[in-house]
Amino acid sequence: MKPSPFTYHDPQSVAETAAILSEVEDCRLLAGGQSLMPMMNFRFVQPSNLVDLNGVRELAFVREDAGRIAFGAMTRQRTLERSAGLRESCPIIPLALSHVGHRQTRARGTIGGSLCHFDPSAELCNLAALHEAELVLARRGGERALPFAEFGVGYLTTAVEPDEFLREVRFRRWPQGHGYAFEEFAMRHGDFAICAISCLVTLAPSGAVDDIAIAVSGVGAVPFRLGEAEASARGERPGHDLYRALATAASKVEAMSDSYVSAGYRQHLARILTYRAVKSAVENAGMRAAA
Amino acid sequence: MSQTRSIAVTVNGRTYEKTVETRRTLVDFLRVDLGLTGTHIGCEHGACGACTVRVEGEAVRSCLMLAVQANGKSIVTVEGLAQGNALNPLQQAFWEKNGLQCGFCTPGMLMTISEFLEEVPSPTEEEVREALSGNVCRCTGYQAIVDAVLQVAAQARAEKEAV
Ligand code: FES
Ligand code: FES
Numbered sequence A: 001m002k003p004s005p006f007t008y009h010d011p012q013s014v015a016e017t018a019a020i021l022s023e024v025e026d027c028r029l030l031a032g033g034q035s036l037m038p039m040m041n042f043r044f045v046q047p048s049n050l051v052d053l054n055g056v057r058e059l060a061f062v063r064e065d066a067g068r069i070a071f072g073a074m075t076r077q078r079t080l081e082r083s084a085g086l087r088e089s090c091p092i093i094p095l096a097l098s099h100v101g102h103r104q105t106r107a108r109g110t111i112g113g114s115l116c117h118f119d120p121s122a123e124l125c126n127l128a129a130l131h132e133a134e135l136v137l138a139r140r141g142g143e144r145a146l147p148f149a150e151f152g153v154g155y156l157t158t159a160v161e162p163d164e165f166l167r168e169v170r171f172r173r174w175p176q177g178h179g180y181a182f183e184e185f186a187m188r189h190g191d192f193a194i195c196a197i198s199c200l201v202t203l204a205p206s207g208a209v210d211d212i213a214i215a216v217s218g219v220g221a222v223p224f225r226l227g228e229a230e231a232s233a234r235g236e237r238p239g240h241d242l243y244r245a246l247a248t249a250a251s252k253v254e255a256m257s258d259s260y261v262s263a264g265y266r267q268h269l270a271r272i273l274t275y276r277a278v279k280s281a282v283e284n285a286g287m288r289a290a291a
Numbered sequence B: 001m002s003q004t005r006s007i008a009v010t011v012n013g014r015t016y017e018k019t020v021e022t023r024r025t026l027v028d029f030l031r032v033d034l035g036l037t038g039t040h041i042g043c044e045h046g047a048c049g050a051c052t053v054r055v056e057g058e059a060v061r062s063c064l065m066l067a068v069q070a071n072g073k074s075i076v077t078v079e080g081l082a083q084g085n086a087l088n089p090l091q092q093a094f095w096e097k098n099g100l101q102c103g104f105c106t107p108g109m110l111m112t113i114s115e116f117l118e119e120v121p122s123p124t125e126e127e128v129r130e131a132l133s134g135n136v137c138r139c140t141g142y143q144a145i146v147d148a149v150l151q152v153a154a155q156a157r158a159e160k161e162a163v
Helices: A014-023 A036-041 A077-082 A084-089 A092-097 A103-108 A111-117 A123-130 A227-233 A240-251 A263-290 B026-033 B089-096 B106-119 B125-131 B143-162
Strands: A007-009 A027-030 A049-052 A062-064 A068-072 A134-139 A142-147 A152-154 A165-172 A179-185 A195-203 A209-217 B004-011 B014-021 B052-055 B058-061 B074-076
Touching: A014 A049, A014 A134, A014 A165, A027 A036, A062 A084, A068 A111, A077 A092, A077 A103, A077 A111, A084 A092, A092 A123, A092 A179, A092 A195, A103 B058, A103 B106, A111 A123, A111 A165, A123 A165, A123 A195, A123 A209, A179 A263, A195 A263, A209 A227, A209 A240, A209 A263, A227 A240, A240 A263, B014 B026, B026 B052, B052 B106, B058 B106, B089 B106, B089 B143, B106 B125, B106 B143, B125 B143
Parallel strands: A007 A049, A027 A049, B004 B074
Antiparallel strands: A062 A068, A068 A165, A134 A142, A134 A165, A179 A195, A195 A209, B004 B014, B052 B058, B052 B074
């Protein structure tokens, strides 16, 4: 079908966007349009006002400093996928993006759009959990920064208020040479993930796990970390026993079930993919450190 | 309460100035307003890839863009590939390898692959299949399409080496 009529706004700056949002009601923000446009074509969503962010150039950037990497909300997935800088400093981003939709959708899709849509299986939401993302929400006359845990409220739901919009996303930056892995299971390439596990790890000179992060998506209504299991892994020697313990912890999480995939199957995938992800992250941490 | 805007869009080298409803999708603009019906609509929700066109060089789904978002931009559609009656090498390879049956998916396939081969001139079969993951074909089983892409890539390599 076709979208129902709306009033179209195309602000050119953050300030102009904030001003429009402070005035209009029943409004949707259009980022890359790879989720909102289908919903509008189906008329699941029929906003009276559409605010198109594609003209707001100051929302498209990647900035790296010592402790973190900041992304403008309108940075295209394709830009992140191709970034030589990120390939060095945060190689899990291009790796995970290869699972996001298809080349045509990544050309338009943005990091901010994906986070604000907040699909439980979205790879970028998984990465935000993994990197303890901080999300900067702007509104007229101010802004606030939310930790990821407070940003994602529930299934397809975020804490963004109607007069607010996502301006910037900040990822924690891991030390050079850290290990990384992204393991996903979907029915076909580019389909929604039934389960995805990401892992980052650093090893101490002794070879023991120094720091580790594991994020699970597609399984619960929001992506989450295996916090307790991560804590118990720090200081341990990597190997089959550790991978198995982490995999077991992953299989005990609460899981969604729907008409295609049972909760038990999602937990099974969480177990298998966690084992693989941690093992491969540990192995490439060793290799990258040696290189 | 429908709202309109005037836009200027360059399609296959020719600039069109039109007044469109702001809710007009890019694919409807191309097909209905400009009469360029080579670009197909399969699903209208981003699932099939039949509507793929190149906007500023990038292959995108034109059912998921608004015509107003194309204002000032340069677009290439399937009509922009052939030179008069002469098929371009990719089209020729589709012809030779039976890369189409009903032809419904073909415009989207061609536009996707034309971008992909500029980026990856010597792809492996696996890379071709991954590049085509966003284009659905109900007829060919994909094998003939993959063959056509690999053939045209091999030809381009051979020509380059001959120079
Ligand atoms: S018509 Fe656009 S993707 Fe199917
Ligand atoms: S040739 Fe018929 S859908 Fe592809």
